[in-house]
Amino acid sequence: MTLHVVVMGVSGSGKSTVAEGIAQRLGWTFAEADQFHPQSNIDKMTAGIPLDDEDRAPWLRGLATWMARQAAKGEDTVIACSALKRSYRTMLQRDVAALDGPHRVVFVHAHGPFGVIADRMEGRRGHFMPESLLQSQFDTLEPLGADEGGFELDVRHPPDELVTEAVRRICS
Template sequence: MRMFVVAGVAGSGKSTVGAALAARLGCAFVDGDDLHPAANVAKMRAGRPLDDADRAAWLAAIGAWLDRRIAAGEDAVVACSALRRAHRDRLAAGRAGLCFVYLDAPPELIRTRLSHRAGHFFPADLMGSQFAALERPEADERAVIVPADRPIEEIVTRALAGPTPSRD
């Protein structure tokens, strides 16, 4: 069974990469944005960043979704910012083999992408809060780190190859 969390700041391409990865695996995909409680969506729409207390129910919902896939013996992919080590640790706890695909993106790329994104509840004004909260995956985490500006198929191929001991 293969389980992936495609992680990164807003606008890094999590949903696009996650859907492509799930298609390649022929498995279920959920965009973590769809699992946010209504209060979180309203807060972000109002231009206020989420804090860890806001994220608790959201991370629990993502964990429950993953657990249902595990119970069914299914592969699965979820898109979730998982910005902080504590968020990734929470998602990985009790889920052996869960792999994070971290889409590494500089602020300039994200600023450009968010300025062209329409119809999403996350306003570009919150970009700074994402980078302020961001803790890049460390060597002891089960993560594949890929530049977010790489072609989608390359990112998917690298994700499926799994974590490597050295990440540069």
């Protein structure tokens, strides 16, 4: 069985740091979902315009295709991906479930208060997502449901603790 971990959350939540840490500890293949965005999405976000479902659909399909390619090679994966809405997470689960062989998707929600994440974003450099879009991400965010196969991590804890907790829960 291949396992696909999606570390989700709003921009600035630390999902990339946590996802990379999980992938390194487990020796799994890592991907940063931002690298799958078409240029039109990046241009829109850079201009301070939130993405809508239509913008995100091809991006999510691209992520699912990537997971499918890795699964075909027998590789477990870890992706840092906002996956803000339940429908986005359902799409990823559905597309992975359609693969040949047994597969499982686990969602790890890097979650924290708006103020903590806004402070992080203020100090971040070199990312196309402006702090001005953070509220729209919080407005779009649908909390991880108990039936979605995942868990939350409180981003107020140090990254190393978050990675340790995530690996413990993924492997248990």
